[in-house]
Amino acid sequence: MSEVLLRVTDLVAGYRPDLPILHGINLHVGAGEMVTIVGPNGAGKSTLIKAVAGLLTITGGHVEAMGHDITKVPTEKLGEAGIAYVPQVANVFTTLTIDENLRLGAAALDRPLAARRIEEAYQRFPALKSHRNHKARALSGGQRQMLAFARSLLCAPRLLMLDEPSAGLSPLIVQEVFTELRALMKSGLTILMVEQNVKAALAISDRTYVFAEGQNRIDGTSEELTQNQEIRAIYFGNAGAGNSASGDS
Amino acid sequence: MLQAIADGFMSGAIIALGAIGLTLTMGILRFANFAHAELVTAGAYIALAVLWLTGAFMGPIGPFSFGIPMLLAMVVAMAGTSVLALTIDHLVFRRLRDRSGHMTLVFGSFGVSLVVRMIILLIFGGAATYYSNELQIAMRVVPGLRIMPDQLFVLGLTVVIVVALHFFLQRTRLGLSMRALAENPELTRVNGVDTNRVIRWTWIIGASLATIAGVFYGLTIQLRPEIGFHLILPLFAAAILGGTGNVIGAVIGGLIVGMAESLSVLFIPAGYKLAVPFLILLLVLYLKPTGLFSGSAGGAK
Ligand SMILES: Nc1ncnc2c1ncn2[C@@H]1O[C@H](COP(=O)(O)OP(=O)(O)OP(=O)(O)O)[C@@H](O)[C@H]1O
Ligand SMILES: [Mg+2]
Numbered sequence: 326m327s328e329v330l331l332r333v334t335d336l337v338a339g340y341r342p343d344l345p346i347l348h349g350i351n352l353h354v355g356a357g358e359m360v361t362i363v364g365p366n367g368a369g370k371s372t373l374i375k376a377v378a379g380l381l382t383i384t385g386g387h388v389e390a391m392g393h394d395i396t397k398v399p400t401e402k403l404g405e406a407g408i409a410y411v412p413q414v415a416n417v418f419t420t421l422t423i424d425e426n427l428r429l430g431a432a433a434l435d436r437p438l439a440a441r442r443i444e445e446a447y448q449r450f451p452a453l454k455s456h457r458n459h460k461a462r463a464l465s466g467g468q469r470q471m472l473a474f475a476r477s478l479l480c481a482p483r484l485l486m487l488d489e490p491s492a493g494l495s496p497l498i499v500q501e502v503f504t505e506l507r508a509l510m511k512s513g514l515t516i517l518m519v520e521q522n523v524k525a526a527l528a529i530s531d532r533t534y535v536f537a538e539g540q541n542r543i544d545g546t547s548e549e550l551t552q553n554q555e556i557r558a559i560y561f562g563n564a565g566a567g568n569s570a571s572g573d574s
Numbered sequence: 575m576l577q578a579i580a581d582g583f584m585s586g587a588i589i590a591l592g593a594i595g596l597t598l599t600m601g602i603l604r605f606a607n608f609a610h611a612e613l614v615t616a617g618a619y620i621a622l623a624v625l626w627l628t629g630a631f632m633g634p635i636g637p638f639s640f641g642i643p644m645l646l647a648m649v650v651a652m653a654g655t656s657v658l659a660l661t662i663d664h665l666v667f668r669r670l671r672d673r674s675g676h677m678t679l680v681f682g683s684f685g686v687s688l689v690v691r692m693i694i695l696l697i698f699g700g701a702a703t704y705y706s707n708e709l710q711i712a713m714r715v716v717p718g719l720r721i722m723p724d725q726l727f728v729l730g731l732t733v734v735i736v737v738a739l740h741f742f743l744q745r746t747r748l749g750l751s752m753r754a755l756a757e758n759p760e761l762t763r764v765n766g767v768d769t770n771r772v773i774r775w776t777w778i779i780g781a782s783l784a785t786i787a788g789v790f791y792g793l794t795i796q797l798r799p800e801i802g803f804h805l806i807l808p809l810f811a812a813a814i815l816g817g818t819g820n821v822i823g824a825v826i827g828g829l830i831v832g833m834a835e836s837l838s839v840l841f842i843p844a845g846y847k848l849a850v851p852f853l854i855l856l857l858v859l860y861l862k863p864t865g866l867f868s869g870s871a872g873g874a875k
Contacts, residue, residue, distance in 0.1 A: 378764065380760060380763070380764075399763075400760075400763040400764055401763045401766050401768050401769070402766075403764070403766070404766045410764055412760070412761065412764065415761060416761065418754050418757050418758060419757070420756075420757050421750070421754060421757070425750055425753075429750050429751065429754050429762075429765050429767070430765050432747050432750070432751060432766065432767060433765075433766035433767070476765070480766065
């Protein structure tokens with residue numbers, strides 16, 4: 326395979342040092358791939374993304390990005406390491422205007438570059454430009470997600486980590502968000518994404534990891550997983566079984 | 575009546591300056607810092623010490639009771655109080671922030687306020703003092719209203735500071751980072767902002783404004799080690815009235831509290847004046863705990 330942008334090895338991490346949530350996660354993301362993480366509620370999907378982002382206590386294993394060890398790199402240096410992260414909830418500042426959200430996202434860049442990147446962001450997302458002086462709390466769910474994307478792209482990342490970008494959006498808007506993600510992929514971005522909807526995840530991504538109880542249980546190309554009996558039984562077989570996957574596997 | 579309004583404006587301006595720092599640290603560090611009022615006392619006394627050390631070589635400027643040395647002493651005291659605040663944060667609050675809950679921080683700040691007050695008492699003694707023994711002649715503005723030049727200076731400088739601070743919060747990167755940090759610390763870090771640096775600046779701004787409030791208090795009233803103790807309730811009442819994190823709100827809250835205190839003596843015995851901010855605090859918490867201006871534009875939130 327080509328260059329590996331992110332490699333997570335035997336990662337043990339949690340919100341408190343004495344209470345690990347992740348019990349030895351292994352995964353990697355190659356340049357140009359879109360990789361999704363699926364799994365039931367509480368499986369540790371968000372926890373993994375946050376641990377990579379440097380927000381949690383890592384008590385074992387390590388994280389490498391673009392060939393550098395970033396296990397101990399603080400969150401605020403993530404952009405410099407080439408990684409952007411869009412959290413699952415509260416991913417924009419609702420009390421700031423759209424323009425202020427973007428200026429904050431570009432605050433680590435020198436001013437001319439910041440101004441240029443913000444202008445590029447407005448070109449890519451014209452709807453944001455027309456609302457630039459509105460508070461972000463006035464935006465719709467889909468627009469917020471676009472603002473969060475726009476902000477995350479300001480530091481020109483190679484790897485974009487998204488935590489359930491489709492959560493709480495209507496099916497039509499989800500399609501828009503996914504179309505945007507494909508466009509980002511085309512422009513050379515690598516994406517690691519958590520997605521609740523397993524069908525959608527398998528449909529859009531190159532490879533998928535299935536998490537359960539803080540471990541990655543199954544992984545493979547999305548085509549393989551679509552054929553996988555276990556996955557079919559859990560997610561496509563009996564109706565409404567989406568959140569009963571924890572436990573035996 | 576007119577005199578009471580003018581006096582209320584004066585003490586309101588001093589309360590406002592202290593409350594701005596309090597509301598910023600409350601909004602950004604997320605705890606009620608009972609030691610903030612002691613920074614006002616510390617600032618006032620550090621300025622006094624500087625004044626003693628340098629000696630009042632130069633006389634007063636124009637109609638004011640103070641001269642260049644006083645202004646220099648104030649600037650030095652702003653730096654000194656900032657160092658004090660940063661040291662306290664480093665030794666006490668930062669450790670508690672990392673390891674324990676909100677209430678521990680609040681109780682910790684009680685402890686800190688006692689320690690600071692006692693140290694000031696030890697060094698400077700308990701008696702009231704003044705920066706200058708010059709007697710000022712009050713100007714009669716209209717019949718029934720006398721204002722001292724110092725008071726006008728205090729009001730003028732307060733307006734300048736509030737406008738400058740508002741501009742700072744709205745326009746600069748650091749101000750933007752402070753407003754972001756008040757809303758969502760984790761997302762602020764995700765945006766690449768070094769939040770520890772922003773927290774340090776928050777202390778520096780809060781401590782500097784507290785110093786100015788303390789020096790103004792000393793100039794227009796007197797210096798006593800209990801300045802902070804008497805200001806705790808007015809500061810909290812003003813900050814909570816204005817809505818936590820809201821700078822303009824804190825200023826308006828400060829003016830309301832100062833005015834209410836001052837006007838109250840027209841109706842109730844002066845001895846009860848100190849209860850007025852307490853009453854305001856209770857009323858706000860009961861009727862509109864998020865403050866008068868929650869959700870409105872301007873300020874840190
Ligand atoms: N802030 C927190 N503090 C302590 N424990 C937490 C915190 N957030 C999540 N957890 C715990 O960590 C475990 C994994 O949660 P996580 O948010 O990673 O799940 P998830 O796979 O993202 O689920 P979802 O699909 O609901 O988003 C859960 O048991 C949860 O209770
Ligand atoms: Mg999650």
